[in-house]
Amino acid sequence: MHSLKTPSCTLLIIIILPLALICTIYFIPYPNYFQIRFFSQAGPSTSVSDPNPEFKIFIGIHTIPEKYKRRHLIRMIYSLQQPFLYAKVDIRFILCNLTTDEQKEFIGIEILTHRDIIILNCKENMDKGKTYTYFSTLPKIFQHDEKPYDYVMKLDDDTYLRFDNFIESLRGKPKEDMYWGGSMPNLDQEFPPFMVGTGYILSWDLVEWIATSEIPRNDPNGPEDLYTGMWLNVGGKGKNRYNMGARIYNFKGTEDEDFLPDTIAVHYLKREFMWMATLKHFNVTGALEPSSFYHL
Secondary structure: OOOOOOOOHHHHHHHHHHHHHHHHHHHOOOOOHHHHHHHHOOOOOOOOEOOOOOEEEEEEEEOOOOOHHHHHHHHHHHHOOOOEOOEEEEEEEEEOOOOOHHHHHHHHHHHHHHOOEEEOOOOOOOOOOHHHHHHHHHHHHOOOOOOOOOEEEEEEOOOEEOHHHHHHHHOOOOOOOEEEEOOOOOOOOOOOOOOOOOEEEEEHHHHHHHHHOHHHHOOOOOOHHHHHHHHHHHHOOOOEEEEOHHHEEEOOOOOHHHOOOOOOEEEOOOOHHHHHHHHHHOOOOOOOOOOOOOOO
8 A cells, every 4th residue: 555645845835836927927027917807707797896785787788790790898897897786787788689690600709708798689779679679588587596686787889887977876775666867958857757868877776667567568669768768757767867967968978077087987989989088088098007018
């Protein structure tokens, strides 16, 4: 019978020294590397959230398959705003059925890499029922959870969300019969008939209501933001309405005066220079430190 030998000090050094060298090379110059990887490979949750959140929110960013570059940008800029304080935030990109081999292959790679895409059973569209399918499908996806989220958001992929201000605007709000967003200036500001499609929120009970009510089921097609408000109005729902007003606005220009300090969201970022100007104004790369690895 052979006895197990204790590893020699030389063998331990041979094993441990390369590992220590790797940690020194990668972790010290790039302390945020591991956090960013956690964001991108987090599986069920795509955010680094508060371990004791005041509320949980699911954000569905509505996009189309071809916008690979846009999704990549959004992943990066939202990962840089983490960790999210006071809230558990899960972010997904919302698509309808894929129609080409290219889409299936490339988006399959995205799913394997980021785990942040939901594909709905619908034909890609903006105002022909995608939003209804989105809200009505979520309770089925999370059917095994009693109440997976307090709030659900529908967000456009041309909207930049500033999470500190966004989360603060939701603190202390009711978690039932709640409708949050930005209204058009010519409408009732205290009780808007609908919130514009830039980005709006429903409490989870309203999402469940949409999934079971005949009101939206029988009238799913039309301007999606207007119709969401109409469903709630006809059903006597959404009595707790919160209008963020001018804090949610369309892109105005590239000058500092075109942005507000208490901005929650900037919408209509259709072109790259619009994203650049918005990110530059809010100093998104402010944490970038000098390094011999790059020069900007």
